[in-house]
Amino acid sequence: DVLPARRxxxxxxxxxxxxxxxxxxxxxxxxEIRSPIDGVMQRVDAEVGExxxxxxxxxxxxxxxxxxxxxxxPLSARRxxxxxxxxxxxxxxxxxxxxxxxxxxxxxxxxxxxASRTIxxxxxxxxxxxxxxxxxxxxxxxxxxxxxxxDGRLRxxxxxxxxxxxxxxxxxxxxxxxxxxxxVPVRVSHYVERSxxxxxxxxxxxxxx
Numbered sequence: 001d002v003l004p005a006r007r008x009x010x011x012x013x014x015x016x017x018x019x020x021x022x023x024x025x026x027x028x029x030x031x032e033i034r035s036p037i038d039g040v041m042q043r044v045d046a047e048v049g050e051x052x053x054x055x056x057x058x059x060x061x062x063x064x065x066x067x068x069x070x071x072x073x074p075l076s077a078r079r080x081x082x083x084x085x086x087x088x089x090x091x092x093x094x095x096x097x098x099x100x101x102x103x104x105x106x107x108x109x110x111x112x113x114x115a116s117r118t119i120x121x122x123x124x125x126x127x128x129x130x131x132x133x134x135x136x137x138x139x140x141x142x143x144x145x146x147x148x149x150x151d152g153r154l155r156x157x158x159x160x161x162x163x164x165x166x167x168x169x170x171x172x173x174x175x176x177x178x179x180x181x182x183x184v185p186v187r188v189s190h191y192v193e194r195s196x197x198x199x200x201x202x203x204x205x206x207x208x209x
Contacts, residue, residue: 039063065128067137069103071145072118077190081108081121087147089123094142101125101137105147121147160191160205168209 039061046058069091073081081087087105092098103125112119123145127136137143162168168186171179189208196206 033058035059035061037061037063038065062139064136065126067125067127067139068106069123069125069137069143069145071121071123071147072113072116073121073147075112075117075119077147078112078119081105081119081147089145089147091123091125091137091143091145094144099135101127101143155189156186156209157192157196157199157206158209159200159203160207163188163207163209 042060042062044059046052046056052058071089089103089105091101091103093100103123105121106124107122109120109122125137130136158168163186166185166187167183169181170184172182174180186209192206192208193204194206195201195204
């Protein structure tokens with residue numbers, strides 16, 4: 001006696017499920033999964049035919065156009081780093097076959113690391129115009145950073161070894177044509193390593209006062 005009613009109920013359930021299936025197939029036909037960024041496919045987490053829920057990872061795409069590099073600076077450089085957003089920073093690969101990249105300081109973490117006495121600054125490298133994949137800075141790559149802030153003021157550059165106890169010896173001209181040494185207290189802004197043949201051809205370590 002109950003079989004006809006159960007049969008009708010099952011047929012109705014089947015019709016409802018078929019309608020749901022048709023709606024899902026239509027939605028699937030006009031659904032496309034797109035990456036929010038342009039980049040390189042690193043891995044695919046889902047397989048064809050696998051059931052996925054909202055929020056499940058599909059794939060990992062790594063964008064190479066802009067790379068943000070966290071760089072640690074000593075606390076002594078805090079003033080120069082914090083006051084210098086937009087300052088050019090040169091990054092160099094650590095190891096054999098050194099490559100360099102030019103970046104700009106974008107932001108600085110608000111707190112310092114008490115254990116290492118350092119602050120973390122973030123450097124952005126724009127690689128959108130790079131034509132060679134081998135020349136791109138890869139995420140996770142170890143680099144050495146060099147930042148030389150420029151506040152627009154003129155500086156005095158002396159050999160690093162000339163600064164002893166925050167003092168330098170200055171040769172002052174005398175009326176008789178000779179020179180007399182005078183001790184001048186100084187404050188070192190930062191150090192640079194480069195060749196300045198116009199000042200001293202054999203020197204590469206300099207203190208900027």
